[in-house]
Amino acid sequence: MNTQAPATTSVAWPFVPSPRVVDVTHAKGCTLYTRGGGEILDAAGGAIVSNIGHGRAEVGEAMAAAMTSMSYAVPPFLTPERSRLMERLRRYWLPEKLTRTYLASGGSEAVDAACRLAIQHFRAKGNETRWKIISRDISYHGTTFFTLGVAGHVARKKGFEKLIPHMPQVPTPYALRAPGGRHDPDYDIAAAQALEDTILREGPETVAAFLAEPITGSSGGALMPGARYWPKVREICDRYGVLLISDEVMVGFGRTGKRFACEHFGFTPDIMISGKGFAGGYAPIVGVFATDEVVAPLADTGQSLMFYTYGAHPGACAAAEKVLQILEDEGLVARAAAQGAALMERLEALLGQHPNVAEIRGEGLFRGLEIVKDRETLEPFPESAGIANRIVGAGLKRGVFFYGGGTGAVRDIVCLGPAFIVSDSELDRMAETLKAAIDDAVGSAK
Template sequence: MKRSYLIKPLVDEQLPEIAFGRGVYLYGADGKEYLDGSSGAITCSIGHGVREITEAMNEQAKKVSFVYRSHFTSKAAEALAEKLAELLPGDLNWSFFVNSGSEAAETAMKMAIQYWQEKGRPSKTAILSRWRSYHGITMGALSLSGYPERRVRFTDHLASNPDVSAPYCYRCPYQQAYPSCNLMCADDLERSIRRMGDENIAAFIAEPIVGAAGACLTPPPGYYERIRAICDRYDVLFIADEVMTGMGRTGKVLAIEHWDCLPDIVVLGKGLGAGYSPIAAAVASDKVMKPFQEGSRVIMSGHTHSGNPQSAAAALAVLKYMDKHSLAEQAARQGQHLQEQLKDMQPSFPFIGEVRGRGLLIGIELVNNPNDMTPFPKHLKAGAKLVELAFRNGLILYPASAGVDGGDGDAVIIAPPLTITIQETAELLKRFKRTCIQFSQWQKEG
């Protein structure tokens, strides 16, 4: 076998080679067909091989593919920022473009800290976050991430620890049930602010629906309204990390719109470029930007490829395509249907502990014993096994974390492109059911 010089997730792993993609399908060099049930890493939201996007990228490349943000602006970047201001709720009007969700999260952190400097309150520097969260793999973003499996190798180098409980109703950390719980998990933010001192807190960051670290943990009604009220009470900015959830994935442009809550800064990625070109953004409100305009006029952040016109042209074409085909609305319809079908499978496959999420962002938590929600022992790698079996069946799933904090637990995410049809959904379910039958046999033998 020919030697590879490419570092893989498992350094010398032999992975199949993909030849091309069309819609919700990928095709290997060996001819095998894969149904992309996770949109890659919940990224390829409009599917593969969309001609409108590649044509827009080609046209931009013929004009100019790079300008440095300190020297020039570009029509593509300006148009993308304008389109986002049109699409996003409230006064979220100011876009800072970067290359990845991790960079966007760190840019949002810097915006929040500098906002308070511009306001004459420089002691407000801490960023609060939740356990069961993931904000990126760079050191700053990882410091905010309540994802023990990804933190463990770098613990001594991380600047902070998450301090707020996650809205994990299936395994409530307070042993309560909604609504009698009175949203104790949301009130935990107030406890954290008071313990650390509001004079030291710049912002609170949260994924509206927890992605990789919680397999689509979806807070109950009233949760983010309570979070917003607490942030306002203590002069703390609220950052919504919508890297995985944003741009139509949950049935709305932003997942936070499922609640009556407007963030001060939004972090975008993944679905913004839909896998066609690397791009992400930190989008700030008029409120956040006003002190900068009246003060230093500088946000101390930036990258060589920030505002890259090639990526901006791709993202703009993606957003126009989503508008044209009403993909957020389609995600809501298809997601409801897919969730219903998956829940109908639970009696046949009791290892499916909970099906949760919104739109086409669906998490499945696995349990070894459905009666007491006992998770699979970590050493069995049950989630990885389910993903492996699905892959053999030509279905791509996304591995996720769930279960008992710091211990056992497995989950997967199903998040196909928003373009998926009812017939393609039926095929996804067929392949997933076949996978579940095989997983049940593995569980019995184990």
């Protein structure tokens, strides 16, 4: 085992020593500046987080004002920052029925809380048999033991199988590799039907919730369900009294060109989780949003949903409120739709017929590419070739950061998710560099 920190870094970072350390000193807009004078154009907004771009002083000022007024208050207390944020969320952002907000600091803990909420909801109603959370086979919901367990990310679960919960899973709609054949027109209906079959097989009286991403994040590379999928899923959940939990950690707050991805498909979940873009990377904050009906049994029985110490931190709330205001004032959700279409045009023009690109998919400024050895047969590269990692590495060498994805079983995925302020010339550079990085990576793997 190599216990030596690599020579490339003189500080103990990252936690597990890595030969490739990117040393970023500051950032502006979509560009990261590195020690020694280098620049990286960020085509991924970090981990699909940055939406208003870096360097907006007014967000820092809002946080400073909050922090000099009060450093901390336990999450159930009301503070001016929490109050203003709730008002803005209600006035402009949240689907009408999602009236209740719980705040966590990260996606994993928020998904964990959402699943706890679903089970607590039934227990508070005197129903102790509904405890199963059905999820999907290609998904990512976080890295706590519980969220790893419900997620469908084989690579990240590996080695923890004995400790994580094993919940029923159903297929993620995956048009390119549909069981009925490539782009089988009924793939969406078949995937929704699998949910109903699973609920019936498990016993509806045992199922608390169905948890899924409306557009699959980096685990599947922006997998888009067909138009009929979500309405049918909503109908099935209603039929069997199963709560619908929508994980919009990656795709919410304007990322896909609408406030939330569920708006593309015309459904409202019972519980929605959304983060990453909530405070645009300026502060850690993720929301769990729920209907009155979900929360009422807890209130009726005098229960609370246990908080995380740093949930709803006033500084994070102030940052989120300011970022949401900027998104509104500058029309950035519409810009995400427009620049997303412009990005797709460029990707299609340069890579649409590339022999190693099976599909380019997604919505707004969240796009995923699936890289294959053979575009006709869809044969993937062997996992050992690490193609997605090679592409990310080749992109960085050329000064652009892309976000690798896949689950081990699903490979090789590369995602793009730049800030909504991205310019046309930056989009040109992202698409051109991605093509060069794919060619470099495929060439070096031969």
